[in-house]
Amino acid sequence: MASVLQLLTLPAHSKGFTAIPDSITTTESYPPTKTPRLDGDSDSPSAARGSNRTNQPIKIQVIGTTTQRSRTPRASLSLQQCIRRLLTRDNGGGLPATFEAIYNECFSVVCVSNAGEGLYATLKLELEQVVSSLCRELLSLPKTTPTLKSSPESDDADVAAASVAKEWINKFVKTCKEFEGKVALLQSLLTYLDQVYVQRTQVATIRKLAFSTFVRSIFENPQLMVTLRNSVRTVITAERYLRMSFAEKTEDIPSLISHLYTHHQYSAFEEFYREVTWQYYERKSSELAEGVFQNNPKEFFNEIQKLIEEEVQRSKLLLPVGSWSIIRDATVKALLGGRMNWIAANTIGDYLNHRDFKNLKAMNELFSDAEGDKVICSVFKVHIEKTVQSIVKDAAADDTMAQRLLDCRAVADAAIKKCFVEEQVTLMDSDASKAESTSTVPVKRPRQEFIYALTDAFTVGFKARRNKPAEMIARHLDKLMRKGQGAMSDAEFEVLLDSALGLYRFTDDKDVFRGFYLRALAKRLLLERSASQDFESAVLKKLKDQYDPEFSLGEEMFSDLTLSRELMVEYNNKLPADAPRRLSAMVLKPAAWPYSTQDQNIVLPSDMLLELDAFGKFYKTKHSNRKLIPQYNVASATIIGHFKAGKKELSVSLHQAIILLLFNTSTEMSFSEIFNEVRMVDSLLRLTLQSLACGKKKVLRKVPLGRDINDSDIFQFNDDFEDSRAKVHINSIQAKVSQEESKQTQTAIDSERMLTLDAAIVRIMKAKKELLHSQLINATTDAVKNHFVPEVKHIKARIEKLMEQEYMRRDEDQPQKLLYVA
Secondary structure, three states: HHHHHHHOOOOOOOOHHOOOOOOOOOOOOOOOOOOOOOOOOOOOHHHHHOOOOOOOOOOOOOOOOOOOOOHHHHHHHHHHHHHHHHOOOOOOOOOOOOHHHHHHHHHHHHHHOOOOOHHHHHHHHHHHHHHHHHHHHHHOOOOOOOOOOOOOHHHHHHHHHHHHHHHHHHHHHHHHHHHHHHHHHHHOOHHHHHHHHHHOOOOOOHHHHHHHHHHHHOOHHHHHHHHHHHHHHHHHHHHOOOEEEEEEEEOOHHHHHHHHHOOOOOOHHHHHHHHHHHHHHHHHHHHHHOOOOOHHHHHHHHHHHHHHHHHHHHHHHHHHHHHHHHHHHHHHHHHHEEEEHHHHHHHHHHHHHHHHHHHHHHHHHHHHHOOHHHHHHHHHHHHHHHHHHHHHHOOOHHHHHHHEEEEHHHHHHHHHHHHOOOOOOOOOOHHHHOOOOOOOOOOOOEOHHHHHHHHHHHHHOOOOOOOHHHHHHHHHHHHHHHHHHOOOOOHHHHHHHHHHHHHOOOOHHHHHHHHHHHHHHHHHHOOOOOOOOOHHHHHHHHHHHHHHHHHHHHHHHHHHHHHHHHHHHHHHHOOOOOOOOOOOOOOOOOOHHHOOOOOOOOOOHHHHHHHHHHOOOHHHOOOOOOOOOOHHHHHHEEEEEEOOOOOEEEEEEEHHHHHHHHHHOOOOEEEEHEEEEEEEHHHHHHHHHHHHHHHOOEEEEEOOOOOOOOOEEEEEEEEOOOOOOOOOEEEHHHHOHHHHHHHHHHHHHHHHHHHHHHHHHHHHHHHHOEEEEHHHHHHHHHOOOOOOOHHHHHHHHHHHHHHHOOEEOOOOOOEEEEOOOO
């Protein structure tokens, strides 16, 4: 019965019963006859159990195996020989027993004879002997040391060394594979040792025992590991330098890594592989930078991009996914280490100038991986700053300064948006975090440090030439307002205006911009040269709300124009029905308009004077205490010209109109005759004649021909004048900002600055009563910095002036302390 019980306790996956013939015999007839229940205490199964009439027990005999196993050394010795043969590569004459016999023998030793301890010790001994033998075999194999010198002369030797190393790795991989296969077979045959003895005694399983023995003798053998690493280094370096595709043609390296994973040795190998990669590319970087690319950092960067991509592809062929980023990181840092400033300083400018955003983006990503974010940002800032300074200092190209600055900023903005970006970090609440994830691409935003760098670069660059950038930005906006949107949509034109206004943020001379812009706005409104009143109002409101409240002066201009229109309607309604309506006057408040009285000595035609006198009398009846002062320099007129080509309506300035009307009585006049008639300032007269006789639209002829106006020149009415349009605008001197007007505007701004400084100093001293000289300078700078940044020498000069005017005085005991004089 003991043998039957043992069979019934076989593991579920065992095939133990298949080895036993189905041969069971009994000593009585079959089937047995039923017997009556003997007594009431007998259970139901007993009553139902068959029995013979003599009540003898049934005898079960299992044929084909012995009922008991002897614990003789001979049986263990037979199993030991089988284990030895299984672990040996050459089985010689073969195993002394079949796999089934070995399996049954293991059962007998472990389960029947309870001799699992001896079998386990035998297995351990055999494993140690076999692994030691494998170690000796590997040590006896031909091996090589790294000899790659990265020079063409050593190519043959390097190829030979790589071949030897490859063969050694192949042998090592084969050894690991065969050993692991033998261990797997042992696990199957010695199932009872694993399932019964090991679990009962809590010792290492066959697999753990075998692999720990293998690791101890193979992977912890210093000599073997040196040979393995040298072989791997030689093969990988050969593939990198000599372009020998050992790794692509064989599975040696990936197979080796698979076995390293099996024995938990991959982390050390990964670190070694990373170190080899770092050393190789560090040496490669030096060779390239100090060799063929010594004076060409741009080509050097292109080359290292190729090397990085090659290494990434190599990692995908050889290494597991988790190692790809580690090896790429080592490659990038080794190639770029210590050379990022050199690369960036000599390439970023060229990339920006040629809009090479592809390489710029690649550089940003690689520099970020190499912890060089600050390097590329610093070089980017320096390049933009130098570019802005060169544009601002180029006095010969002042007319195009604003457009060139806009182009520079557009390129920089595009580079930031396309190249210098980072993933946007979003904070999610608890409910949102439970939402299903999506596969959308993460939103990226421009990196803030580059936006700050761009702002700082423009701000510093504008200081290279104080006041001028602000003036040219105002002039550029004036051109846009005169030209209008053309074929652009309202949205596109608004974007164009916003980009120009964006430059205003970078200048410290905001009062200069305000002064020039308001003067240009006044001229556009007075001469009716603005392309769109709606855009004028929108830009003015934006300047007031977002930049400087003092732009509210512009709103007063629009109010004056509205009142003037209403006044002219009232004036024309009072004229006789048959009287011509030829006058259109604008009555303006001097404080709201940045123009002063000038050029009042010109002689107007008599009919013009009559019109002006009539309007003056009308205005006096409404406002007796006010005085009208004509501003001829911003006046315009529309006159009718009769030419051979037909009648043309000429839109001209008042100065041009006065001169043209002279030719109603004469078809030819000399320069001196014209001067005597109009009594105009000489310089203004010459420029006006030049616009009429030397421009694109020559209403007058000049004899002799030429661009300059001389005292001896003769002017004739050009009866042959032609133009495809019925209404012709002739550019006037007033439509251009002359150098003299620019000086006058700057002078007015300087005067306003002195008054602003005086007011700020007095206000501060009145509040503080006493301050140190240095403290007053700092407080004054802070008070006016929203309008302009004053120079210290100017503040000192105003302080001295105010002390002369007895607004303050120096303390007698402390000369550096200033006291307010009430």
